[in-house]
Amino acid sequence: MNSKKLTVAVLLGVVVAAFILGMNFYQKRVQNSQMEKVSKAENRMVRFNSTTLGPIGAPVTIVEFFDPACETCRDFYPIVKDLMKKYPNDVRLVLRYAPFHAGSDKVVKLLEASKRQGKYWQTLEAILAAQPSWASHGSPNLDVAYQVAAQTGLDVKKALADAQTPEIEAVLKQDVEDLTALEVTKTPTFFVNGRGLPSFGPDQLASLVAEEVAKNKK
Numbered sequence: 001m002n003s004k005k006l007t008v009a010v011l012l013g014v015v016v017a018a019f020i021l022g023m024n025f026y027q028k029r030v031q032n033s034q035m036e037k038v039s040k041a042e043n044r045m046v047r048f049n050s051t052t053l054g055p056i057g058a059p060v061t062i063v064e065f066f067d068p069a070c071e072t073c074r075d076f077y078p079i080v081k082d083l084m085k086k087y088p089n090d091v092r093l094v095l096r097y098a099p100f101h102a103g104s105d106k107v108v109k110l111l112e113a114s115k116r117q118g119k120y121w122q123t124l125e126a127i128l129a130a131q132p133s134w135a136s137h138g139s140p141n142l143d144v145a146y147q148v149a150a151q152t153g154l155d156v157k158k159a160l161a162d163a164q165t166p167e168i169e170a171v172l173k174q175d176v177e178d179l180t181a182l183e184v185t186k187t188p189t190f191f192v193n194g195r196g197l198p199s200f201g202p203d204q205l206a207s208l209v210a211e212e213v214a215k216n217k218k
Contacts, residue, residue, distance in 0.1 A: 044178040066187050
C-alpha cells in the first residue's frame with residue numbers, strides 16, 4: 001500500500017471511530033436524560049387502570065410501551081411471555097400504549113374495550129398474530145383487524161361503541177401524556193423496575209430482568 005492509500009485508510013478509520021464514539025455518546029446522553037425523567041416521574045410508569053399480567057405483588061415489574069402495529073413489538077411478545085413463564089412468581093408485566101403508527105389509536109381503543117367482555121388477551125394475541133395483514137405505516141386496514149378480533153368471540157360492534165366512551169379516551173390520553181413525559185420515542189420501550197435497557201435487544205431485556213430478580217432474592 002502506497003503512502004497516499006495509507007493516509008486515506010487512516011483518515012477513514014479516524015472518521016469511522018469518531019462517528020461510533022459520537023453515536024455512543026449521543027445514545028448515552030439520551031438514556032441519561034430519560035432516566036432522569038423517570039426518576040422524577042415514577043408515578044407515570046404504572047396507572048391504576050394499566051393492563052397487567054402476573055402477580056400484583058411481584059418484586060419485578062416490566063413496563064412495556066407498545067404499539068399494536070409495531071413489528072418489533074410483535075416479535076418481542078413471545079420473548080416477554082417466556083420471561084413471565086421463567087419467573088412466574090417474580091415478574092409482573094404492565095402494558096402501556098404508544099400509538100405511533102397510523103390507526104393504532106383505534107386498535108388500542110378496541111383492545112381497551114375488549115376488557116369489558118373479558119377478551120383482552122385473546123384479542124391482543126389475535127391482533128398481533130394477524131398484524132402483517134392489517135398494519136401499515138400509511139394506510140392500515142382496520143376492517144381486517146376488526147374481523148380478526150371478532151374471531152376471538154369479541155362482540156366487535158359493542159366494543160367499537162365502548163371504545164368511544166370518555167373512560168377509554170382517558171386511558172389513551174394518559175398513556176400518551178406519560179410516554180411524552182418519559183421521553184419514549186420508539187416501540188417497544190421497556191423499563192424494568194424503573195430501569196431502562198442499557199441498549200436495545202432481547203438479551204439485554206432478559207439480563208436486566210434476571211439482575212432485578214436476583215437482587216430481590218437476596
